[in-house]
Amino acid sequence: MQISRAGSWTPMLALALAALALPPGEAAAQVVGDVGAATPLSLGTPPGEKTRNMVIGARVIANELIQTGGEGTLNILFLDRTTLSIGRNSRLVIDKYVYDPATGRGVMTATMAQGVMRFIGGQISHTTGVKVLTPVATIGVRGGMMTVSVGPDGVSVMSHYGHIDVANDAGHQLMLRSGFTVHVRGRHDHIAMPGQTSLQALDANYAALSGGQGSGGGGLGDAAAHFGVADPPLPNDPDSMPGPDTIGMVNLGQAFVGNRSQQQQYNGARIPRPRD
Amino acid sequence: MRKLQRFLAGLGFSVGVALAAQADGRADHQALVAAQARLLAETLDAPKNFDLVFRYVQVSEALGDYEAAISALERVLAFAPHLSRANFELATLYFRLGSYDNAVHYFKAAGAAPDLPVQLRARLTAYLPEAEKQLQPMRWAGFLQTGIGYQSNVAALPDTGFLSLFGHNAPQGSNVPQQSDGEVFGLAKISNIYDLENQRGDRIETGFIGYGTGQFSLSQFDLGYVEANIGPRLALDPANWPGVTIKPYVVGNLSWIGGTSYLNSGGAGVTLGFDTARDWSVEPDIEWRHLSVNNPGHYQITALGDGDYISVSADGIYRFTELMSVDVRPIYARASAVNPWQSFNQGGFQVSFHEEFAPPFPWMPLQWTVMPYFSALWDAFDAPDPAVNPYVRRCDFAYYGGVMLDMPITANFGLSGMMQYARTNSNLPNFSNDDLTVLFGPTARF
Numbered sequence: 101m102q103i104s105r106a107g108s109w110t111p112m113l114a115l116a117l118a119a120l121a122l123p124p125g126e127a128a129a130q131v132v133g134d135v136g137a138a139t140p141l142s143l144g145t146p147p148g149e150k151t152r153n154m155v156i157g158a159r160v161i162a163n164e165l166i167q168t169g170g171e172g173t174l175n176i177l178f179l180d181r182t183t184l185s186i187g188r189n190s191r192l193v194i195d196k197y198v199y200d201p202a203t204g205r206g207v208m209t210a211t212m213a214q215g216v217m218r219f220i221g222g223q224i225s226h227t228t229g230v231k232v233l234t235p236v237a238t239i240g241v242r243g244g245m246m247t248v249s250v251g252p253d254g255v256s257v258m259s260h261y262g263h264i265d266v267a268n269d270a271g272h273q274l275m276l277r278s279g280f281t282v283h284v285r286g287r288h289d290h291i292a293m294p295g296q297t298s299l300q301a302l303d304a305n306y307a308a309l310s311g312g313q314g315s316g317g318g319g320l321g322d323a324a325a326h327f328g329v330a331d332p333p334l335p336n337d338p339d340s341m342p343g344p345d346t347i348g349m350v351n352l353g354q355a356f357v358g359n360r361s362q363q364q365q366y367n368g369a370r371i372p373r374p375r376d
Numbered sequence: 377m378r379k380l381q382r383f384l385a386g387l388g389f390s391v392g393v394a395l396a397a398q399a400d401g402r403a404d405h406q407a408l409v410a411a412q413a414r415l416l417a418e419t420l421d422a423p424k425n426f427d428l429v430f431r432y433v434q435v436s437e438a439l440g441d442y443e444a445a446i447s448a449l450e451r452v453l454a455f456a457p458h459l460s461r462a463n464f465e466l467a468t469l470y471f472r473l474g475s476y477d478n479a480v481h482y483f484k485a486a487g488a489a490p491d492l493p494v495q496l497r498a499r500l501t502a503y504l505p506e507a508e509k510q511l512q513p514m515r516w517a518g519f520l521q522t523g524i525g526y527q528s529n530v531a532a533l534p535d536t537g538f539l540s541l542f543g544h545n546a547p548q549g550s551n552v553p554q555q556s557d558g559e560v561f562g563l564a565k566i567s568n569i570y571d572l573e574n575q576r577g578d579r580i581e582t583g584f585i586g587y588g589t590g591q592f593s594l595s596q597f598d599l600g601y602v603e604a605n606i607g608p609r610l611a612l613d614p615a616n617w618p619g620v621t622i623k624p625y626v627v628g629n630l631s632w633i634g635g636t637s638y639l640n641s642g643g644a645g646v647t648l649g650f651d652t653a654r655d656w657s658v659e660p661d662i663e664w665r666h667l668s669v670n671n672p673g674h675y676q677i678t679a680l681g682d683g684d685y686i687s688v689s690a691d692g693i694y695r696f697t698e699l700m701s702v703d704v705r706p707i708y709a710r711a712s713a714v715n716p717w718q719s720f721n722q723g724g725f726q727v728s729f730h731e732e733f734a735p736p737f738p739w740m741p742l743q744w745t746v747m748p749y750f751s752a753l754w755d756a757f758d759a760p761d762p763a764v765n766p767y768v769r770r771c772d773f774a775y776y777g778g779v780m781l782d783m784p785i786t787a788n789f790g791l792s793g794m795m796q797y798a799r800t801n802s803n804l805p806n807f808s809n810d811d812l813t814v815l816f817g818p819t820a821r822f
Contacts, residue, residue, distance in 0.1 A: 358532030
């Protein structure tokens, strides 16, 4: 990794020091991200190491197998601002993560074997793209957000933003719009056109990603009291308000009346007296 | 003239303030980028410090990095899933990104929380239906207004008091001098989008606009105007050129003055759309129409006559912020009428400055909007009109400027008004006039 900006030293230094503080096997491994939120039933198994409980602030190691149980959820925050939220009963490995803060470029590949994951892209997805491997399809993400669910009947990919390409041995489908879902049944099965995401399916994924009463334990404390970012408001819909088009309309109407009037003036049409 | 100078001074001041703010914004951008990187680093070190997280959200939003803000807020919800303001904020962020299904999910979660502040609950009444509407393949939007108005010179009578007839100035004779009148008016703007639901984002757009007046006294100048257009908006290359579209369309209008048909037209056009950036968009357009004009009387002396009308225009919008923008519409047009004195070249522009601001009461869901505007048009006719002056080719310079105020009270109802001064200077006395217009009344929107 290259480091060129002063503002980028701190996290890199922290991660390096953290790596040194890890057991010898972990210290040699590459730290790829931090656990930002976790329920107790979230486990990590670094390569060649014992399985451990994932707790907030824990470092995530390259090739670490991440597993959640029936109540387990996990949120991993990466240096390039990529975020993975991993839902219940999920299994995932971060195969490769390389990020150069100076250029904003890098490589990220993950393998998802089971469960639900929400991906929110950071710098890497905006530049070189991110790849997610599943048992039946490979998903390429560029500048995007998506939710992937892997189950016995195949893989569903919900697009929330950006360009998402879903491919298998039979072909691929490119999703360019949010609110659409692609379902892949098998590695050799034809991938149907993206269909509009149902709100029920979306809510089901949110439920799978939710930690119930809260993944962090302990809530936000005083911070919630001064949380207030809901400004500025959304702009009004220009199709539902007056604007240059309605002003143009009024003036066009007046121009018509003026022309008709001038025609009448010249041809001597007498303008009638006002009505009583 | 003094009114115009004051208006231009006000418009110039507003634009100046906006440009100054823009310059400051550029200087702030680098500081925000640095702050975002620092806050992310601190957040990685202390993931349970939520003051840091909220500052990170604020900075990311200020940068327009909505994905970063979303990821941070969704992590907050992992700790406090019922935090209503975080749910509301996430909904608006997804809305901004066009991810309306997620916006609906979070708006509903925010609405279910009893502690959502009054101001945000009011906005929810407008935002949630709008997000739900965006999920439908068939989407309607509209603005309706009625009310009363006033015009100081309804009939556009010349302010010189005489007419040019065959090259000689003559008193207006039987005509009355400039006369003001009150009116009732109605205005409708309705649009429909039929989403073809492909990944290209192709859709069929239909637009309708109508305007009508009923004069209190000068009923011979009652106006009715309706116009409709329809065409597919097609993405050119959505994977590589997102936001670049082309829209061929057909257009037509009917109009009536004093209960009799006036100007009807039909034609077609092509619009290119470049909506590729967060802060600007531009839509060049070329349109042809055939005009059919009912000009009663022996002499055809007005600007509008039977023939063809071709216009080349563009609509450029620059957004200083989400709530403040300037809209510039330059136009060149060529009218080729049967009579050469009704054929002309036209050039000009309309510029409007759009600013949304907080309504006076927190229970009002939508922003209020003020829009000062100005337009100028130059007309140069092909040949003198022998009936007016066989030696003088008509040249006009017309401008108008005013201010429009839109005041939504609820998500669907409100009030709106506009005040405008218009003036036409012509080298022929018949066509020089001015007019002051005031319109005000209740509105409905959907």
